[in-house]
Amino acid sequence: MGQQKKSYAAFFAAPAVLMALSLCTGSAVAESAAVSFSHKDWDLTCDNTLTCRAAGYAEYDAEDGATVLLTRQAGRGAPVTNRVMLAHFYDEPWQANPPVELIIAGRAVGTLSVAEDESWQMSDAQLALFLDALKKDKPITFREQGSDYVLSGAGSSAVLLKMDDAQGRVNTASAILRKGKANEASVKSPIAAPVIVRAPVVDQRLRPMTAQEEALIKPELLRILAADSDNFCSDDRLDEPWTIAQLNQHSSVVSAPCWMAAYNGGEAYFVISNDMQSAPEWVSDSGNYYENGVISSGMKGRGVGDCWSYQEWVWDGKEFMESSRGDTGRCRAIRVGGAWDIPEVVSQVVEP
Numbered sequence: 001m002g003q004q005k006k007s008y009a010a011f012f013a014a015p016a017v018l019m020a021l022s023l024c025t026g027s028a029v030a031e032s033a034a035v036s037f038s039h040k041d042w043d044l045t046c047d048n049t050l051t052c053r054a055a056g057y058a059e060y061d062a063e064d065g066a067t068v069l070l071t072r073q074a075g076r077g078a079p080v081t082n083r084v085m086l087a088h089f090y091d092e093p094w095q096a097n098p099p100v101e102l103i104i105a106g107r108a109v110g111t112l113s114v115a116e117d118e119s120w121q122m123s124d125a126q127l128a129l130f131l132d133a134l135k136k137d138k139p140i141t142f143r144e145q146g147s148d149y150v151l152s153g154a155g156s157s158a159v160l161l162k163m164d165d166a167q168g169r170v171n172t173a174s175a176i177l178r179k180g181k182a183n184e185a186s187v188k189s190p191i192a193a194p195v196i197v198r199a200p201v202v203d204q205r206l207r208p209m210t211a212q213e214e215a216l217i218k219p220e221l222l223r224i225l226a227a228d229s230d231n232f233c234s235d236d237r238l239d240e241p242w243t244i245a246q247l248n249q250h251s252s253v254v255s256a257p258c259w260m261a262a263y264n265g266g267e268a269y270f271v272i273s274n275d276m277q278s279a280p281e282w283v284s285d286s287g288n289y290y291e292n293g294v295i296s297s298g299m300k301g302r303g304v305g306d307c308w309s310y311q312e313w314v315w316d317g318k319e320f321m322e323s324s325r326g327d328t329g330r331c332r333a334i335r336v337g338g339a340w341d342i343p344e345v346v347s348q349v350v351e352p
Contacts, residue, residue: 033191034344035166040155043330044162047343049191050074052163055329055340058087058150065332066142066149068130069340070160070176074167074190080176082127083340084112084120086142086149089306089333101143102126104133108143118335131176134160193348199248199317200352204292206243206255213244216276217254224280225256225268232285233258233268245290247315250274253295258285263303269295269313271320283313283320295320307331307338314349323347 035046041059046052051073058065069083086100097114102122109129112120120142122130133140134156141148160177164170168188171180209217222238225231237257246252251271258268266286273280287295293315301307309327313320325345328338 035162036344037159037162038155039158041152042155042159043342044159044166045326045342045344046163046166047326048345049193050167050188051190051346052166053340053342054156054159054163055342056151056153056156056159057330057332059152059154060332062150062152064147064149065334066151067329067332067334067339068151069329069342070163072163072167072176074188076174076184076187078174078190080127080131082122082130083115084122084142085118085334085339086144087332087334088118089304089335098145102130103141103143103148104129105138112142131160135177193346195348195350196314196316196321196323197350198293198314198352201245201247201293201315202249203245203247203252206245206253206290209242209244209254214242217244217272218242220276221254221256221270221272221280224282232266234260237265246274247271247293248317253283253290253315253320254280255287255290264299266297269320281319284311286311287313294323301327301331304333305336306333314347321347323349 033046033050034048035044035052037044042054042056044052044054051071054070056068065087067085071081072078084100097118097120100112100120101108102110102112110123110126112122112126115121130140134153137153140151140153142151157177164175164177168186169175170178171182172184172187173179173181174184174187225233225238233256237260240257243255244252250273252274254270254272256268258266267288268285269283269287271281271283283295284297286297286299288298289296295313297311299309301309307328307330311325312323314323322345324343324347326341326343329340329342
């Protein structure tokens, strides 16, 4: 939801004159180089800067599972970094970051280093052994306080090959999976994160609409929503109070209660002209929150809250620009709030 471009030109009429409606969807901040690919127990996401992240997990029904995140920026000489996390979702209390050993084919190959966010890190030598084990389909586990946490290698070859391909490394010396002697000129350079200058706003937070605002604004937006075959908004939610915040002397943002599911809910956000003499611009039907020129969305992947997706849009004085989008990886009961931060869209937001 919230990603398709919509056109409401046939449905919006200003009080005095028929208006042609142009739509702004909170468009992506730049032409995206994003890549998403999954195979068996491994996933790949390359964001719009061409930084790639490959995440592997235990099999779905594993009782004690591990997850590994391999991250590599684009460009020659960029190293592969790693993080390891073990499933401690239901453990309370839990001693943070006790010693963890890497076990390959039943043989211990050293203790991992403690990293941030309740994770660990393999050394360069351990990472080389780890990647070789994935290629040769050797069993991999991580041992903590006498318990072994399994990692599946199923799907890793396809995902790591795709990662090399996305960054132009296949058959070069810097490839993870398929090394060769091809010229490093094929390796793609990183793409600069787009810059968004956040504009100052009049109202930092939404407030309830006045009766006069409801009379002017609500009927037109309801007509737009009713005419849209892709609209997810329910009548019950649309009957709840609507809110508004003034952005500048010309524009305001309106939040309309839209939909409610088992453990997520979404608001429909529009940018309107303060006098309603020009066409509304639709931003998203899955926003959760507005503050100080930023609309944000956070959605659980399932009720226990072990995986989330997120998205943000920033007001630049003319429109809400998509500034970030991503998720926390698979729903595998690793951590409350999710294991990783795996962005699809990143940007540099400059404060006013």
